[in-house]
Amino acid sequence: MAVERTHKITLIPGDGIGPEVTAAVVKIVEIAGAATGVGFEWHRFAAGAEAFEQTREYIPQALYDSIEQNRVALKGPVTTPVGGGFASINVTLRKKFDLYANFRPVKNLPGLATKYPDIDLVIVRENTEDLYAGLEHEIVPGVVQSLKIITDKGSTRIAQFAFDYARKHGRKKIHAIHKANIMKLSDGLFLRCCRRVGEGFPEVEYKEHIVDNTCMQLVLNPYQYDILLTENLYGDILSDLCSAFIGGLGLVPGANLGRECAIFEAVHGSAPDIAGKDMANPTALLQSAVLMLHHIDERAAAEMVQNAIEQVYREGKTLTRDVGGQSGTRAFADAVLEAMASSTAAK
Secondary structure (H helix, E strand, O other): OOOOEEEEEEEEOOOOOHHHHHHHHHHHHHHHHHHOOEEEEEEEOOOOHHHHHHHOOOOOHHHHHHHHHHOEEEEOOOOOOOOOOOOOHHHHHHHHOOOOEEEEEEEOOOOOOOOOOOOEEEEEEEOOOEHHHOOEEEEEOOEEEEOOEOOHHHHHHHHHHHHHHHHHHOOOEEEEEEOOOOOOOHHHHHHHHHHHHHOOOOOOEEEEEEHHHHHHHHHHOHHHOOEEEEOHHHHHHHHHHHHHHHOOHHHOEEEEEOOOOEEEEEOOOOOHHHOOOOOOOOHHHHHHHHHHHHHOOOHHHHHHHHHHHHHHHHHOOOOEHHHOOOEOHHHHHHHHHHHHHHHHHHO
16 A cells, blocks of 8 residues: 655664664554554654763653654663662653653453453553652761652642543543541642542542552452552552563553653563573563554554454464463564555455
8 A cells, every 4th residue: 555644753773672673663564554554753862871882871862852843752671770870761761751641451362361351451651750760868977868740730630631531431440549537748649639520530440549559459350440540659569560460571562651752661661681592572562662553543554453453462373482472583573564565354
């Protein structure tokens, strides 16, 4: 099919397994685009340690400029040192572009046996404040203070995002997750904002659960939840917990959304121990690319990729080792491409 429109996308391959899974995803997205009249112009940039070696900046100014101009980015995993080194690239980009909504759908893939079948949860996480504001200082030697920042503006707009999404997609229930029994001012403010926004959505059932109880309730009965509306830290923890229901972080997509820009990324780490070994599972980044395609209104391409992913999992013949298969990154990607080709031929 002739290319009818072209999208400029900022591409951050990342490090570790990032370049491998990114290459697989780009190839699949381009083939889906070609079949549906869509072209892509990828603007590639390094970030993190690799970028520092090249430019003496962990996030080059040219990368900031590209995201600002293109307004859409696809990002592979980037290593963040623990306890030292450069700051989190993820957090820095979210704050820079005010990507206030972190959106993570958690849904089973067909054919993949788990202890929790038919999971269909959405986590909506505030993405710019809370403890992730990164405001820390040493009061005296041996005493460090980290500041939790919760604002009316931040809490209101993430609640608005969650309720708008629920209305648009027919979701019936939202739980606001908190620790207001202890942090009465900060989490109390978050709850007041959620309640205020919720009053405008009478068709959506609104509830509140304390975060530690939520962890227990999720393990006992995750089906009681529909949308989890959270502050930043709680959402980060609960996202990883919920990913275990469907097979792990290698399967869960993520979107960071603001009013002007959006960055789509896999939620797992860079797994340097298997980098370059053709072992990594590209599913998480691939499903993040599906979210990206929906975001840029390329629904046909998005559905083609998602249907092909589900066909490969349903058949179970070409899966990576993390989900019980024996195939590598390239073989999995080729299977997805073959599934897309088969569906196109069938039409």
